[in-house]
Amino acid sequence: MIDLRRLLPTEMDALIGEMGLPRYRADQVLRAAWKDLVEDIRGVTTLPGALRSRFGDDGYGFDTVREVTRQVSADGTTTKALLQMPGGTLIETVLMQYESADEGRMPRSTVCVSTQAGCAMGCVFCATGQMGFERNLRAEEIVAQVVHVQRLLRERGQHVTNVVFMGMGEPLANYTETVRALRLLTDARAFGLAQRSITVSTVGLVSAIGRLAREGLQVGLAISLHTADDELRQQLVPTASPHSAGDLIEAARDYFDVTGRRVTFEYALLAGVNDGEVQARKLASRLSGKPVHVNLIPVNPTAGGFRRPAREDVIAFERVLQDAGITTTVRVEKGAEMAAACGQLRTDTVTISPGSAAPVRGPRQSALGPGPSRGQ
Numbered sequence: 001m002i003d004l005r006r007l008l009p010t011e012m013d014a015l016i017g018e019m020g021l022p023r024y025r026a027d028q029v030l031r032a033a034w035k036d037l038v039e040d041i042r043g044v045t046t047l048p049g050a051l052r053s054r055f056g057d058d059g060y061g062f063d064t065v066r067e068v069t070r071q072v073s074a075d076g077t078t079t080k081a082l083l084q085m086p087g088g089t090l091i092e093t094v095l096m097q098y099e100s101a102d103e104g105r106m107p108r109s110t111v112c113v114s115t116q117a118g119c120a121m122g123c124v125f126c127a128t129g130q131m132g133f134e135r136n137l138r139a140e141e142i143v144a145q146v147v148h149v150q151r152l153l154r155e156r157g158q159h160v161t162n163v164v165f166m167g168m169g170e171p172l173a174n175y176t177e178t179v180r181a182l183r184l185l186t187d188a189r190a191f192g193l194a195q196r197s198i199t200v201s202t203v204g205l206v207s208a209i210g211r212l213a214r215e216g217l218q219v220g221l222a223i224s225l226h227t228a229d230d231e232l233r234q235q236l237v238p239t240a241s242p243h244s245a246g247d248l249i250e251a252a253r254d255y256f257d258v259t260g261r262r263v264t265f266e267y268a269l270l271a272g273v274n275d276g277e278v279q280a281r282k283l284a285s286r287l288s289g290k291p292v293h294v295n296l297i298p299v300n301p302t303a304g305g306f307r308r309p310a311r312e313d314v315i316a317f318e319r320v321l322q323d324a325g326i327t328t329t330v331r332v333e334k335g336a337e338m339a340a341a342c343g344q345l346r347t348d349t350v351t352i353s354p355g356s357a358a359p360v361r362g363p364r365q366s367a368l369g370p371g372p373s374r375g376q
């Protein structure tokens with residue numbers, strides 16, 4: 001079956017035209033898909049029954065993902081869902097909510113989507129990286145995660161405000177489907193989110209960054225740098241070769257020149273590895289005067305032997321960068337206690353018993369236990 005949420009609005013227009021139907025039928029299907037969030041073509045009551053059947057007979061419909069488990073953090077602001085795709089693949093999606101400064105205003109609701117099942121990049125501090133690579137997700141499977149969360153929020157009178165491509169997988173290693181998903185999420189006749197409300201995070205695939213810059217999109221870009229030292233980066237991100245930190249800084253400059261959007265460099269702070277003053281100064285000298293932002297991420301509790309730096313070390317690192325005139329933030333951590341934070345998404349410890357909705361967790365990690373950290 002072809003999922004109608006895979007089709008861009010122009011493709012929907014073309015399909016409806018080929019079916020010999022008036023264009024307003026395309027708008028009705030798009031509305032059902034993206035605003036009403038229907039789960040079944042037979043439930044699109046704005047279409048005549050015969051047309052609904054025709055879609056089904058022609059192999060079109062709506063795929064649904066199944067929520068296998070849902071975990072909510074103690075403060076209620078982070079929700080992690082283990083989702084099963086129609087073919088059985090398992091992935092994780094996280095909703096993070098941030099209170100609005102204006103009392104009474106809706107919270108910012110950010111969905112962290114996965115773009116691959118597993119990941120081939122092998123970053124040593126990342127749970128997903130330790131899983132290995134299973135397969136690329138299709139665009140409709142990427143947007144299905146946002147649709148799933150939107151349904152959940154709709155019950156509370158809320159909606160998705162931001163999407164970050166920072167879940168399982170390297171988005172730019174699944175380039176075509178990632179860009180299709182971006183277009184589906186931002187097209188006013190589809191999901192309709194502002195382009196600037198979306199951020200794509202990459203470990204640094206330089207040629208793909210250049211390509212993304214020229215897609216005519218205004219999405220944010222985050223590059224996982226983790227160190228300005230090429231030798232150390234090679235150890236942390238074994239697949240980084242042949243790209244040096246200098247290549248990534250140049251790619252960020254190019255992205256800014258083409259899109260006008262300042263790139264964020266993500267820096268996972270690992271105690272005793274890349275959090276010292278020498279590392280901070282090296283980074284500051286490479287980035288000073290560049291149109292970039294640095295986001296420091298004290299690494300989450302990990303089973304990979306890495307530790308989170310002491311608070312004063314994080315502050316000292318931040319100060320070196322700020323003194324060099326570099327806009328720097330320290331990520332507000334969410335979901336670490338239930339392995340929903342950066343670096344902790346993994347599904348290989350979960351198996352589904354046939355015919356059962358109940359997950360069975362494997363021996364390597366408990367549902368709420370820590371895993372190696374994901375770095376984007």
Ligand code: SF4
Nearest residue numbers: 119121123126129375
């Ligand atoms: S940090 Fe990102 S790119 Fe690296 S292994 Fe994890 S998911 Fe893949």
